[in-house]
Amino acid sequence: MEIFPVQYSTLSALALGERVATVYNLPVTQCRYLLRGVSDTYVVTTTTGQYILKVYRDAHRSVAEINGELALLDALVSGGAQVVRPIANPAGERLLPLQAPEGLRYAVLFSFAAGRTLAGFSEAQLGIIGREMAFNHNITAVVQLPWPRKAYTHQTTVERPLSLLQPAFDEYPEGYALLQQTAARVAGKLAAYDTAKFNVGYCHYDYFPKNFFFDGEDKMTLFDFDFAGRGFLAYDLASIFIHFYFDTRYKQKPREQAKAEMDTIVAGYRQLRAISGEELEAIPLLAYQLLLFYLGFQYENFDDWSNFFFSTRFLKARLEEMEDIASEYCNL
Known part of the structure; x- marks a missing residue:
């Protein structure tokens, strides 16, 4: 049966957790869909801590633009800025390709920001x-x-x-x-x-x-x-x-x-x-x-x-x- 064209799919959190565990060699216990935005955001929980997985869409961010974001974060992290950092897998790769129904998508695993959003500030x-x-x-x-x-x-x-x-x-x-x-x-x-x-x-x-x-x-x-x-x-x-x-x-x-x-x-x-x-x-x-x-x-x-x-x-x-x-x- 012909697969009807897809514009925007939601990738399985369970399957993404399994993929992250395999590719990043992490003891993943849970992957939870957090929100839909410019990219889809998932919270990945392991026995040693949490991470954020962002799944990008080619309609919004090309591979070159994603690499631009990572390069900017690299510069900030190298300079001592307090920002999240992209995580590489054991092979040194940071872009995780995912074949979705609408085409190839890429995910990036990020460190988890400690703390919370505040309603007001001192x-x-x-x-x-x-x-x-x-x-x-x-x-x-x-x-x-x-x-x-x-x-x-x-x-x-x-x-x-x-x-x-x-x-x-x-x-x-x-x-x-x-x-x-x-x-x-x-x-x-x-x-x-x-x-x-x-x-x-x-x-x-x-x-x-x-x-x-x-x-x-x-x-x-x-x-x-x-x-x-x-x-x-x-x-x-x-x-x-x-x-x-x-x-x-x-x-x-x-x-x-x-x-x-x-x-x-x-x-x-x-x-x-x-x-x-x-x-x-x-x-x-x-x-x-x-x-x-x-x-x-x-x-x-x-x-x-x-x-x-x-x-x-x-x-x-x-x-x-x-x-x-x-x-x-x-x-x-």
Whole structure:
């Protein structure tokens, strides 16, 4: 019987656990499916500890791009950064090929980050977030990767998302017109800065608290480099800015408190790395563009993830948030 074409399969956790045990010579006791995202994530438990197994999709990450992610992590680990590290099998290989129904997929085994995501941070932890980010940027600003990663430019953060999103606004054309207008105003204000002097390098581009853990001794570990690419390093501070913005909007955090916490992170950052006043002023503008990028990404991958929430109602709510950032923080 003919096998019908497959777009996105879910690989068996049990079979993956058996494959990891064989290929990596590990005493695996359990493999559990954790989440579906840009890659599929599994937690692998052994008698000696835990690991994370990420199964990539060619539709999102080519072999070259996966190697680019691993090369970036290698540079960070070699430089002493507190990040997860890719694990090689006894043969020294880190890419695990898997023949899935839709074609060849690759998996990578990573060290397990100790600790947990925190709902709020102490002043000491805020300083650590800033210093760890700056420490990483001191490495990623100068590293030259032999493999490609996404570049975050005006084309990829504004033009392409706007093009992708146009059909999503078929029932809300006035919303699309507003999105176009505000995106152009944000881009224009950003272009008024001397962005040629902005710090550039490989940013994480998803630097939200869900992607770093603190353990009981306040050691921070950063993970999930799926979106890491070359662009303004201040995009990582823009991710933190968005986190605090949502805290003020939905968790009743006073705006003054959010600003003070953001300032503490920036102060920690400046202990290890310089950042200009213009770059700090541009953070809300970069935050707007980051939200625009992810909105386009969510729509582009609707078929894969069945994003039932992606509706006209969702678009109106997200547009309201972005307009609020533009008016209240970008002064547009």
